[in-house]
Amino acid sequence: MASPGSMLPFDESVLDLYQCDCQIPSIEGNRSPQPPCSIAIDGEMVFVGVEERRLARFSVVNCQGETLFNEYVQVEEPVTDYCTHISSIEPEHITPSSGAWKIDAVRDEIIRRGWFTRSSKIIGHSIQNDLDGLGMQPDDMSKV
Secondary structure, three states: OOOOOOOOOOOHHHHHHHOOOOOOOOOOOOOOOOOOOEEEEEEEEEEEOOOEEEEEEEEEEEOOOOEEEEEEEOOOOOOOEOOHHHHOOOHHHHOHHHOOEOHHHHHHHHHHHOOOOOOOEEEOOOHHHHHHHHOOOHHHHOOO
């Protein structure tokens, strides 16, 4: 086992397992005729109150490693912990004046681009937390 702080060797041949033959949506934001076959998502959260969390940044990457969406999200309630050491979120990132998106606009954009459908394969860590942050559930995706 590797010691803390050391890197494990990376076998690049595993990348062949993840090659994608699906059509990639354009980064310009136009919906492609076929949504990507798999996407990776990640949401960064901040705390409002003691235990409640709010989505403060949402990212989507396609199976080719292209960033499709990477935006800060406005948080309406007073933030009690930005979790900056984990999330890199700073107070100025999530304000309207910084260009942060409203949560409804993020959700609408995801639906508009067709990323979350019945056939979508979503990859990520704590996906349910990210969906909760968006205010979406897996059942919502089957309606898209």
